[in-house]
Amino acid sequence: MIKKFIIKKEINMEFRNNTSLFLITPTMCVLIILFPILSENRFRVDSDIFLIVELLFLIIFTTLFSIRNPLDEQKLVKELNFGTIKKVDYFYSKTVSEVGIFYPQIILLLILFSGFTNTSLNSPLIHISLAVLFFCLNTIMINLFFQVFTSFSNRFVQFTLIVPIYIGFAILIAPLWLGVNQDISNIYLVMYLGITLVVYAFTNFYLRSAK
Amino acid sequence: MSLIFKSNNLSLGYGNQLVINNKDISLELSKNYEIIGKNGSGKTTLIMCISNNFIGNTFKSDIERGNNSIIEIGSTPSLISKMSLIENINYFLHNENLVKENVIEILNKYELYNFKDDLIEDFSSGMVKRSEIAIADIKNPDVLCVDEPVVYLDENGVKLLFDLFSKRESVGKTTILSSQESINALKDVERTINLND
Numbered sequence: 001m002i003k004k005f006i007i008k009k010e011i012n013m014e015f016r017n018n019t020s021l022f023l024i025t026p027t028m029c030v031l032i033i034l035f036p037i038l039s040e041n042r043f044r045v046d047s048d049i050f051l052i053v054e055l056l057f058l059i060i061f062t063t064l065f066s067i068r069n070p071l072d073e074q075k076l077v078k079e080l081n082f083g084t085i086k087k088v089d090y091f092y093s094k095t096v097s098e099v100g101i102f103y104p105q106i107i108l109l110l111i112l113f114s115g116f117t118n119t120s121l122n123s124p125l126i127h128i129s130l131a132v133l134f135f136c137l138n139t140i141m142i143n144l145f146f147q148v149f150t151s152f153s154n155r156f157v158q159f160t161l162i163v164p165i166y167i168g169f170a171i172l173i174a175p176l177w178l179g180v181n182q183d184i185s186n187i188y189l190v191m192y193l194g195i196t197l198v199v200y201a202f203t204n205f206y207l208r209s210a211k
Numbered sequence: 212m213s214l215i216f217k218s219n220n221l222s223l224g225y226g227n228q229l230v231i232n233n234k235d236i237s238l239e240l241s242k243n244y245e246i247i248g249k250n251g252s253g254k255t256t257l258i259m260c261i262s263n264n265f266i267g268n269t270f271k272s273d274i275e276r277g278n279n280s281i282i283e284i285g286s287t288p289s290l291i292s293k294m295s296l297i298e299n300i301n302y303f304l305h306n307e308n309l310v311k312e313n314v315i316e317i318l319n320k321y322e323l324y325n326f327k328d329d330l331i332e333d334f335s336s337g338m339v340k341r342s343e344i345a346i347a348d349i350k351n352p353d354v355l356c357v358d359e360p361v362v363y364l365d366e367n368g369v370k371l372l373f374d375l376f377s378k379r380e381s382v383g384k385t386t387i388l389s390s391q392e393s394i395n396a397l398k399d400v401e402r403t404i405n406l407n408d
Contacts, residue, residue, distance in 0.1 A: 009294070009298075012298070078285070082290075083305065084306065
């Protein structure tokens, strides 16, 4: 189901694409550095607005990542048929490659945000990492699903439809950042795992039933 | 005979605009076919539908397909423009047991060896078409669909393409061509689908 040659190609394309994440990430980093100075005229953000701003950055970053290079349905179909590649193999290999590209950068972004706003994490690092991994997987699968199974090649339509979904996914991370106790953290993580499995099952059903 | 594609009421279009209306089409393996028609008659739409590349409205047509390997060399390239020719070959021929010497031989045959490390986006339209033909030659699919076969190709390119058609005919592989008029590239044509009718 996960093909190495597709992952290799997707990562190569990411490096060669002019509108790639490697352009978005530095821009976001500059924004993060500037943000506390612009909002509070100092390198620190009050803890009461830290969470909402961090979620906002996470959503903006994920949205920019999602709309950076929309798939052209006709081109994709031709490519898959020319290479005798199954849609299901493409979907999951692309998901893995996107996670490979996105996850380290989003972790870097969160570290930078925490560092530059002089605000510490309130939950264990492993919990935050897992929650962000689930967030990445869900947003990437939803984004690919929209691009592969719908005709929303227009960036604006894509943006309008996926941002509310991303807000929902991001809000699930909020309790972990707020520093709830271990048991509640575990419940949230299991809940997030469940949602990831539901999204996986949903996309898998469509992929298997697509003609 | 093994089936490639069958429809007794094929209607195709984009949105509500009908391009092909209620055609009976039945294509079988090991036979060659030609699609001819004027501009806008639906040649590209039909060949894309046969090769399973069509994205549009099928108006609930009853379509039956065989389980054959089909490649389409169409009016828009299938190759990935940001990758070099050799990377494209490795990507599109991932499930073939590629022998380096054979790939070099084919690239030399199609006069592409010196360009193997160049990006496809730097290729001319003719070179892109040659590259796709070279990949089709290595892949040797059950069915090869070519839309406007001679467009973009120079004299030598056309000869290489016709040689490929002859080679395919000799081993009983199907070739489907679409053009404005018959180009007499195939010795035995089972049926000519005239979209001008």
